[in-house]
Structure formats: structure tokens, C-alpha cells
Amino acid sequence: DAGVTQSPTHLIKTRGQQVTLRCSPKSGHDxxxxxxxxxGQGPQFIFQYYEEEERQRGNFPDRFSGHQFPNYSSELNVNALLLGDSALYLCASSLSASALHFGNGTRLTVT
Amino acid sequence: AQRVTQPEKLLSVFKGAPVELKCNYSYSGSPELFWYVQYSRQRLQLLLRHISRESIKGFTADLNKGETSFHLKKPFAQEEDSAMYYCALKNDMRFGAGTRLTVKP
Incomplete structure (x- = not known):
């Protein structure tokens, strides 16, 4: 089992562009x-998807959107990138209310 | 406001010494708390959860609702315990800022 996989590992974008990050959950996770x-900060919650719907959302603007596919994989989209969006983006999968299993993350740099 | 506070960004102890990583939370309902750990060059992973009341790698954590704390403890630290530790409140998916533990030989 490969666990949670994220792609790409690194990404460089220009301010104002749009980006899509991808995540495949651990086998059996929904x-x-x-x-x-x-x-230097802890992970900040963006949103959670379950059964292809956004179930919970943190305090992030609408520029951050997502999607979950029938095979449980997911995408994170960020529009109109700002310099402050530069960060490590982590995907975590779980089976319903169980603990989170994290991927290695995608390092996004906005220039 | 709901929050998770880890007051120490850095903590350094000698091998064999006891260690306590502090976590305080603010939540109006019944909290579900976890500790996650990130070793060097590894992904963030679950260490333990308060519901299971288990000891993992010698670490324990007790939920104290009166003090709204969930401190992580180990009686005898080992060098391999050096890592970044995060306390998390599962109810609103919130993480603390983390504590970097260094265990010196």
C-alpha cells in the first residue's frame, strides 16, 4: 500500500495564476x-471531502476550492494566486472519523 | 474562539530525562484530541489519540478536561524521539503550531 500520494511534489507559479494539486488517498479511505x-507553522485546515462533497471547511477564501472523485481521489484548486499562498500543501486521508494519514505534501512557491 | 495551543516551539532534554510537551485546547463540546509526530524527512503521522488511552513508543497523554490540557509525556526520552510534535483537535480539524523536541545524548 503506497499510502497517501500527492502530486506534484514541487510547483512554482506566478502571482495571479491558478494551480491544481492532486491527492490519492490510502487504500480503503473515503x-x-x-x-x-x-x-514554522502548524497545518491549517482548508477543507474536507467525503462522498464527493465538501463536508467541513476552515477559514480560507473562496479562491480555494476542491473536488473529490468517485474513486475518492481529490484535487485542490487555488485561483488568483497570491505570494502568501506559498506553502506546503498537505493532503490527509481517513476512513470516516478515524485518524488522519498524511501525504508528503506539495511545496508551492508563488513568485 | 476554538484553538489548540502548544506554548513551547522548542524543547530540549537529555537522553534518559523525562519529557512533557504541553498542549492546551479551547473547545465548547466534547474534545477529540490527537498527537501527531513528524520525524526528520518523514511524513506527519499519528502518535496517539486520547480515546484509546494507549502508550505508544513510551509516550502517554491524558485528557484533563478541567485544565483543558492534553500534555504528552514520556518518562525517559530517547534520541530517536527527536522530532516535531503537533497536538490536534479533531472536532474542527485544528492543529497546534508544534513543538520541536530535541533529545541530546
């Missing part, structure tokens, strides 16, 4: 959560 982790 819930995907996304986090943003700035340097």
Missing part, C-alpha cells in the same frame, strides 16, 4: 482533508 502549512 475521506480526504487538505491542509496548508506555512514555514
Amino acid at each position: 475521506t480526504v482533508s487538505w491542509y496548508q502549512q506555512a514555514l
